[in-house]
Amino acid sequence: MIDTTYSRKEIRKEIFALILPIIMENVFQVSASLVTVAMIGRLSPLDISAQGIVMRITETLNSLFRGVAIGSTVYIAKAYGAKSMDQCFKVFKQTLISAVPMAILFGSVLFALPTQFLRILTDSSELLTVGAGYMRLTVMGLPFVAIMALVTSAFQxxxxxxxxxxxxxLVNISNIVLGYILIFGVGGIGGFGIYGAAAALTMAQAIGAITGLVLLFKGPYKVFSAEQLKEKIFHYDWKCIKDVYSTGIPAAIENFFWQFSAIIMSRAILTYGEVSFSAYQIGLQAESISGMATFGFGVAATTLSAKAIGMRDANLFRSYFKEDVWLCTVISIFTSLSLILMPGIFMSMMTNNADIQKIGIVYVFIMGFIQIPQNLSGILSKTLLASGYKNTPMIVSFVGIWLIRIPLALLVTYVLKWDVFFIWLCIALDQIARFIINICIMKRKKVLQTAVR
Structure with a gap:
């Protein structure tokens, strides 16, 4: 085991080299989402709700691929830290040839049976009709989502x-341009409304997936060589796949917990009406504006922790963690204050509906108070995952979501019949509980002292 001393300046420089592009990436992603939400927000509450319920379904599957990509990132980073370049490619290839067929299969099922899945969320015939058409277009992009997630994992x-x-x-610029054209129309050609938004998203995802695969093997930032493509592509190494998925599946299940809870929460919020649900959807986008500045710290925790473990460098592991936490805390203070002090500004950016703004402002205000524990919890869980505690983040999420958030939200909605405001409080309580649990686990397991052996 290596035990080298590193300066704080060196560590901070390496962290910023990782997170600044991620922050910029999030800026573009959130900007595209905001523009799309703003465009759809000019349509009807029915269209906004249709997009929201379909997103709950598709994001459940997207979370699977993001989870698998986390497993891929961990093993690629460990191989990279150990300077085993062939192993890096092997991990990527095995994950790709196993994940893309799954995406095609799941997408085909959703394309064939959209109404059956959407009935989980709503019984409204109008919402089901619009949502089914929107879903059929968006699920065509699932294979591209899987490819983009794995391409990102290889680079990270x-x-x-x-x-x-x-x-x-590239993806977000494509989505914005295509979205405007296909939603509203141009040059005397009429737009397709909500269906245009779905088509634009799928087309942009295809552009991103193809571009990502090309850049992996060509250009100044390539990480694999063209020679490696000559190897037999569809040769499955089940041990490698098992290693990646044993880390990725718990991460995916953790994402599933969130997505399934979002489905249940969406159904509960829909009982308050489409305006309340629209406010929730747009409020999530407003919250994501502040989150884009801190999301990179979770990625840095995964990548750098795994890299340090691959290098067998204990001091580097601890230095990465401590600096990651410090920088995230400082930035989270500012993002928290922005949500608390300016909720109305965030909501007005995305909708001109006064009723939606009124409800959404309360949501954004409450979420402002949990930014610090929520963001730090992300670092803690990713550090645990990279350190070999594959199931721990999943278990913590289960406790927070299924023992706190969902039971309390259902109690508030169906038994006590309180205002939707109390559902926002249930969400906040869940995030705070997860943060406290993660801290306790880190201390009890002595992760900073034992992760690198």
């Missing part, structure tokens, strides 16, 4: 976050 595992940023720029 090599400590390269600039290229994913450039791909995100």
């Amino acid at each position: 595992g090599h400590s390269n976050t600039k290229t994913p940023m450039m791909i995100a720029m």
Whole structure:
């Protein structure tokens, strides 16, 4: 085991080299989402709600691929830290040839049976009709979502976050331009409304996936060589796949907990009416504005922790963690204050509906108070995951979501019949509980002292 001393300046420089492109990537992603939400927000509450319920379904599947990508990132970063370049490619290839067929299968099922899945969320015939059409278009992009997630994992595992940023720029610019044209129409040609938004998203995802695959093997930032493509592509190494998925599946299940809870929460919020649900959807987007500045710290925790473990450097592992936490805390203070002090500004950016703004402002205000514990909890869980505690983040999420958030929200909605405001409080309580639990686990397991052996 290596035990080298590192200066804080060196560590901070390396962290910023990773997170700044991620922050910029999030800026573009959130900007595109805000523009899309703003465009759809000019349509009807029915269209906004249709997009929201479909997103709950598709994001459940997207979370699977993001989870698998986390497993891929961990093993690629460990191989990169150990300077085993062939192993890096092997991990990427095995994950890709196993994940994309799954995406095609799941997408086909949703395309064939959209109404059956959407009935989980709503019984409204109008909402089901609009939502089914929207879903059929969006699920065509699932294979591209899987590819983009794994391309990003390959670059991030090599400590390269600039290229994913450039791909995100391309995807989001494409989505904005195509979205405007297909939603509203141009040059005397009528738009397709909510269906145009779905088509634009799928087309942009295809552009991103193809571009990402090309950049992995060509250009100044390539991480693999063209020679490696000559190897037999569809040769499955089940041990490698098992290793990646044993880390990725718990991460995916953790994401599933969030997505399934979002489905239940969406159904509960829909009982308050489409205006309340629209406010919730737009409030989530407003909250994501502040989150884009801190999301990178979770990625840095995964990549740098795994890299330090691969290098067998205990001091580097601890230095990465401590600096990551410190920088995230400082930035979270500012993002928290922005949500608390300016909720109305955030909501007015995305909708001109006064009723939606009124409800959404309360949501954004409450979420402002949990930014610090929520963001730090992300670092703690990713550090635990990279350290080999594969199931721990999943278990913590289960406790927070299924023992706190969901039971309390259902109690508030269906038994006590309180105002929707109390559902926002249930969400906040869940995040605070998870933060406290993660701290206790880190201390009890002595992760900072035992992760690198």
